[in-house]
Amino acid sequence: MTTQLVTNKGKEKCDPSFAKEVMDKSHAHLERCYQCVACSSGCPSAYQMDYPPHQLLRMVQLGLKDRVLNSNTFWICLSCETCATRCPNNVEIVLVMDQLREMALKENRKDSTHLPLFHNTFLSMVKFGGKTYELGLIMFYMVKSGDLFKIKELPSLIKLGINMFTRGKLAILPPHIKGQANIKRIFELSEKTG
Amino acid sequence: MKRKIGVYLCHCGSNIAGYLDVAKAADYAATLPYVVVARHYSFMCSDPGQDMIKKDIKELGLNGVLVCSCSPTLHLRTFRAACAEAGLNPHLCEMATIRELSSWVHSHDRVAATEKAMALIAAGVKRVLYRNPLEAKWAPVNPNTLIVGGGIAGIQTALEIASAGEKVYLVEKEPSIGGRMAQLGKTFPDLDSTEELLIPRMEMVKTSPNIELLTYSEIAEIGGYIGNFKTTINKKARCVDETKCNGCGECWAKCPVEVPSEFDYGMRKRKAIYIPFSKAVPKIPVIDRKNCKYFIDGSCKACESVCPTKAIDFKQEDKKIEIDAGACIISTGYDTFDPSPITQLGYGKIDNVVTSPEFERMLNPDGPTGGKIVMKNGATPKSVAIAHCVGSRDQNYHQYCSRVCCMYSLKYARLIKQQLGADTNVYQMYIDMRCFGKGHEEFYKQASEEGVNFIRGKIGQISTETITDEEKGKLVVVCEDSLLGSMIRVPVDMVVLSVAMKPRADTADISRAFLLGRSADGFFLERHPKLDPVGTMLDGIFAVGCCHGPKDIGDTVAQATGAAARALELISKGRVDIESATAFVDEEVCAGCGVCESICAYSAIEVNPKTKLAKVNEAICKGCGACAATCPSKAMQLKNFTHKQLIDVIDEATKDFAGLAK
Incomplete structure (x- = not known):
């Protein structure tokens, strides 16, 4: 028996097992949320999200799997933890966001913002050098996302790059850290455990 | 008798003396006719201040006292007691409010404040001149208490009073006591069985030697006043x-x-x-x-x-029983709202749409299903929706919040999960969750952690029309999840309507019999919502439990215990003081029009249909003066507040005082 959401785009099925899965895997007490909207009110990036955090939580509660995993909310989330700090019910929203990112990646959900791509490129840089390599990150990301070929925006980006370089924020060579082997192990472990 | 009036001005520290010329005002007061002495002192309410008045009464033979200070609400009692101690009838003592009406409000203008004080003093002296000594009146109190309604409120009050050793008559309309509480399954927030709580108390009522239980009986007539009610009970x-x-x-x-x-x-x-x-x-x-x-x-x-x-x-055959009582406690309880007029909910037309009282019977182990939650066909439901605010918070039915529905709806959710398994889907369609009591919010949190689904929005439709295979054979609850802004269709097996509490159908009769006021919602009106939530406008009659407004068992018991204390207060005092400054009728003038009778809030006036004369019951009259103000022929007057006195006082106060304070 499935609860259905009736919207102007048609009917959406609610899948309670999705809510349970998110709760079990994230260990966040989502069921406690009583929609006070403290999370969205304090969120510094909520204005960029298609659903502010409280609505995303509500959608998870109801089990609107597709709508949740196709949203950009958890990709835009900065994990600054303002929401979780202010939540009167101690709902660990950041854990939920993390969990949703993982689920979306596993299911290969397409996202219009290329944010998963950025996410993956960033991680591959860390895996490669032990810490972030800005130049490499920008290059790979822009090539993969196709942003490199948006000729109009290129001059402003080059200007930004030069500015960062002159202030010492953009290294030419990739970094190399001592604990490279440990970083590799961390990645291996987390890939194994999922 | 020649009048000798003493005028006493209070400085009230600097509260009065700081803003007006007390000495000048006292000098002025001394010039007024009949005033034999005018003094001023820093604090008249202090012992030396009161002693000053007492000494003058004894030595100068004063037969009128005017204290010019704060408001009579604050200290009239103090000064009248001082006068009485010195042997002066307390009704010959008056106050002029020169603090609230003069110094405080005209603190920027010393001369004007002093002149206004003079006006108030002059008017005050006039008032004292017209006052007559009145006798303090009292009546004895009958130590028996009558309780109408044998629910938990009546039972609690009866047990409290009986355990103090006083006689109680407990009148119940139904064949058994127990009331609404006996119909319930379990209580919130502790999930105790109501039977375990209530049945021992009912047995205590039965065995108590001080309680006379009159079941299957109703109030036929009631008369009298505080301390001395005379009632007739119809024992069916x-x-x-x-x-x-x-x-x-x-x-x-x-x-x-x-x-x-x-x-x-x-x-x-x-x-x-x-x-x-x-x-x-x-x-x-x-x-x-x-x-x-x-x-x-x-x-x-x-x-x-x-x-x-x-x-x-x-x-x-039906029997009439006469009962005399000193206090009456009304605990007639509530009715529940019938949701059939709300057609979209389908109550009465669609099977397995039940009201909360019906569901309570289902939860009661002594109930028709033996405590089991079952659908009409005998199967257990896999999913249940609970509709909040059915008939409450709704201008079309009852505007007020019924206060207990949120909590008992949560109780249902938890009991359903307990009885039918944690995987049973329970939905709460609510407007606001109002869980304000002790332990209530915690109960709410527990329910949400147990996986109860909360959907914020009123139900738009409960229908049997299904659009998918999964909905087949179910009741589909259609409503908006207003937190998401989307309509939602929830297929369930059973819907519980949390219906409003409303005044009993016979509330109007009880209100007429006891002359009790009712608030706009139809429940009995308390004397004061904060300071006297137990008393009614009529002395000696108390309203407790849900006949006063929706409340839970805990609040009802608290209120009932309060009412018992009030009844015992009356009994232990043994006498009731009666207002001396009552209304009186000039029978030469009265035309028997009955306006006074209709305006009297205390039902103290009756117009004799034969003689066509109004008669005041002095034991009930509160001396409010409403009758005197409305009487078209001025036949009705208030002792010590006669028409002539009031006119003279106004004349005096509106004299020209300009220049007197310069």
Whole structure:
């Protein structure tokens, strides 16, 4: 028996097992949320999200799997933890966001913002050098996302790059850290455990 | 008698003396006619201040005192007591409010403030001139208490008063006490069984030597006033001799007539001779004369033939019993809202849409389903929706919040999960969750952690029309999840409507009999919402429990205990003081128009239809003056506040005081 959401785009099925899965895997007490909207009110990036955090939580509660995993909310989330700090019910929203990112990646959900791509490129840089390599990150990301070929925006980006370089924020060579082997192990472990 | 008036001005520290010229005002007061002494002092309410008045009364033989200080609400009692101590009738002491009405409000203008004080003093002296000594009146208090309504409120009040050793008459309309609480399953927020809480208390009522239990009885008439109520009770014929019956149950086992049980909201049948529920107190059956075969066609008499103690008495008739009591406690309880007018909810048309009282019966182990949650076909539901605010917070039905529905809806959710398994889907369609009591928010949190689904939005439609295969055979609850802004269709097996509490159908009759006021919502009106939530506008009558407004069991018991304390206060005092400054009628002038009778809030005036004269019951009159103000022929006046006095006082106060303070 499935609860259905009736919207102007048609009917959406609610899948309670999705809510349970998110709760079990994230260990966040989502069921406690009583929609006070403290999370969205304090969120510094909520204005960029298609659903502010409280609505995303509500959608998870109801089990609107597709709508949740196709949203950009958890990709835009900065994990600054303002929401979780202010939540009167101690709902660990950041854990939920993390969990949703993982689920979306596993299911290969397409996202219009290329944010998963950025996410993956960033991680591959860390895996490669032990810490972030800005130049490499920008290059790979822009090539993969196709942003490199948006000729109009290129001059402003080059200007930004030069500015960062002159202030010492953009290294030419990739970094190399001592604990490279440990970083590799961390990645291996987390890939194994999922 | 020549009037000798003393005027006393208070400095009130600098509260008065800081803003107006007290000495000048006192000098002025000394010039007024009949004033023999005018003094001023830093604090008149202090012991030396009061002693000053007492000394003057004794030495100068004052027969009028005017204290010019703060408001009479604050200190009139103080100064009148001082006068009485010195042997002066307290009604000859008056106050002029020169602090609130002059110094405080005109602190920027010393001269004007002083002149206004002079006006108030001059008017005050006039008021004292017209005052006559009045006798303090009191009446003895009958130590018996009458309690109307034997629910938890009435039971609690009765037990409290009886345990203090005083006599209680507990009158109950139904064949058994227990009231609404006896119908419930469990309580929130502790999930205690109501039976375990209530039945021992009911038994205590039965065995207490101080409680006289009058079940199946109603109030026929009531008269009198605080301390001395005279009531007539109509004890309906049970057709069973209470002294002989031992409650064995042979009669109702044998009775061939079956009718829907009112106690179980028609969910099961009872006999024509019946007790409403198995643990009824007293366990003495009643013959329902409307449905009994003997009363219809004179046949049957099955009960009489099986009764081992020959207790059946078909010839029994209604009896009138007179009861005198010092205090009356009204605890007549509430009714529940019938949701059938809200057609979109389909109550009465769609199976498995039940009201909360019906669901409570289902949860009660003594109920029609033996405590099991079942659908009409006997199966257990896999999913249940609970609709909040059915008939509450709704301008079309009842504007008020019924206060207990949020909590009992959460209770249902948890009990459903307990009984039918944690995987049972429970939905709450709410507007706001109002869980304000002690332990209530925690209960709410527990319910949400147990996986109860909360959907914020009122139900738009409960329908049997299905659009998908999964919905087939279910009730589809259509509503908006207003937190998401989307319509939602929830297929469930059962819907519980959390219906509003409303005043009893006979509230109007009780209100007329006891002359009790009602608030706009129809419940009885308390004297003061904060400072006297137990008393009514009528002294000696208290309203407790849900007849005063929706409340839960805990609040009801608290209020009932308060009412018991109030009744015991009256009894232990043994006498009631009666207002001396009552209204009186000039019988030469009265035309018997009855305007005073209709305006009196305390029902203290009666117009004699024969003599066409109004008569004031001085024991009830509060001296409010409403009658005197409305009487078109000025026949009705208030002692010490006569028309002539008031006109003279106004004349005096509006004299020209300009320049006197310069």
